[in-house]
Amino acid sequence: MRRREFIAGLGSAVAWTPAARAQQPTPMRRIGWLSSVSEDYPEMSANFAEFRKGLAQFGWVEGRNIRIDYRWYAGDRERLSNDAAELARLSPALIVAMGGAAVGRLLEVTRTVPIVFVEVNDPVARGFVESLRRSGGNATGFTYLEYETSAKWLEMLKRIAPILTRVAVLGNFSNNDDGRRQLEAVRSAAPSLGVQLEPYEVSTAGDIKRAIESFVRGPAVGMIVTQNIQVGFHRDLIVKLAAEHRSPAIYFHRHFVVGGGLLSYAPSVGKQYLAAASYVNRILSGEKPADLPVQQPTKYELIINLKTARTLGLEVPSTLLALADEVIE
Numbered sequence: 633m634r635r636r637e638f639i640a641g642l643g644s645a646v647a648w649t650p651a652a653r654a655q656q657p658t659p660m661r662r663i664g665w666l667s668s669v670s671e672d673y674p675e676m677s678a679n680f681a682e683f684r685k686g687l688a689q690f691g692w693v694e695g696r697n698i699r700i701d702y703r704w705y706a707g708d709r710e711r712l713s714n715d716a717a718e719l720a721r722l723s724p725a726l727i728v729a730m731g732g733a734a735v736g737r738l739l740e741v742t743r744t745v746p747i748v749f750v751e752v753n754d755p756v757a758r759g760f761v762e763s764l765r766r767s768g769g770n771a772t773g774f775t776y777l778e779y780e781t782s783a784k785w786l787e788m789l790k791r792i793a794p795i796l797t798r799v800a801v802l803g804n805f806s807n808n809d810d811g812r813r814q815l816e817a818v819r820s821a822a823p824s825l826g827v828q829l830e831p832y833e834v835s836t837a838g839d840i841k842r843a844i845e846s847f848v849r850g851p852a853v854g855m856i857v858t859q860n861i862q863v864g865f866h867r868d869l870i871v872k873l874a875a876e877h878r879s880p881a882i883y884f885h886r887h888f889v890v891g892g893g894l895l896s897y898a899p900s901v902g903k904q905y906l907a908a909a910s911y912v913n914r915i916l917s918g919e920k921p922a923d924l925p926v927q928q929p930t931k932y933e934l935i936i937n938l939k940t941a942r943t944l945g946l947e948v949p950s951t952l953l954a955l956a957d958e959v960i961e
Contacts, residue, residue, distance in 0.1 A: 666715055755767075
């Protein structure tokens with residue numbers, strides 16, 4: 633009787649060899665996704681494709697070993713509050729958050745669920761992390777804009793349209809430190825370039841229409857569109873009005889230029905989403921966000937729309953073309 637039990641035990645051991653264990657179903661890991669834009673926002677599909685590609689490089693495939701719970705609050709603050717609370721209640725392995733508002737709200741509802749953020753400016757000043765070298769909490773990720781580079785917007789605009797003497801700056805400045813610091817950087821470059829700046833507080837389509845139509849009158853007038861999610865929602869309107877008023881304009885994101893805008897100077901957002909996948913992998917593999925450094929952009933991309941330049945009667949200097957990372961014709 634004991635001999636039979638011993639042989640049965642051997643059979644059980646054989647059944648659980650490493651090869652047999654490898655055939656067992658891989659546990660499904662749950663990830664939250666909180667985005668400040670809608671799923672059909674320009675370039676979102678391309679950015680998300682980069683994120684998925686990055687995950688696949690580490691063996692994470694949606695539907696096979698990870699599940700992603702999506703929330704697209706699209707600038708709606710009430711919806712953001714509900715979505716953030718709901719994702720935290722699901723107790724995922726981590727949450728990927730796009731934009732500062734999303735990160736801020738998530739940190740109000742959880743200090744335990746790991747957060748990997750993208751497209752966030754100055755997370756130290758905003759209290760999201762202790763330092764760039766070591767986040768020290770449950771959030772870490774990738775910054776979008778270094779404020780001093782905002783001065784480059786005016787420099788690039790002046791190089792493509794040397795005649796400019798007046799430039800409108802569109803954004804959110806009165807109650808938004810992010811916007812104020814972008815404006816300060818642009819102002820720092822204005823005296824040496826001989827340009828008079830006029831900031832306009834905008835968030836709605838009506839604000840944008842009134843600002844552009846009141847300012848863009850007469851020659852030598854251009855525009856800078858600073859980074860702001862509400863402004864970004866009105867890409868098509870801004871590009872259309874800039875074309876109607878024949879106003880050279882520079883933008884904070886390449887999708888404005890893809891949509892017909894003149895030029896943009898900004899980090900590659902797609903590369904951030906690709907890199908974010910590596911942080912997701914590291915956290916799923918057991919590392920803590922507190923130990924992962926916040927990464928800043930290492931390269932900014934200049935995108936120029938030559939067709940728009942020709943329509944505006946501008947001849948793009950060869951020196952500027954040589955700096956361009958992408959030229960749209």
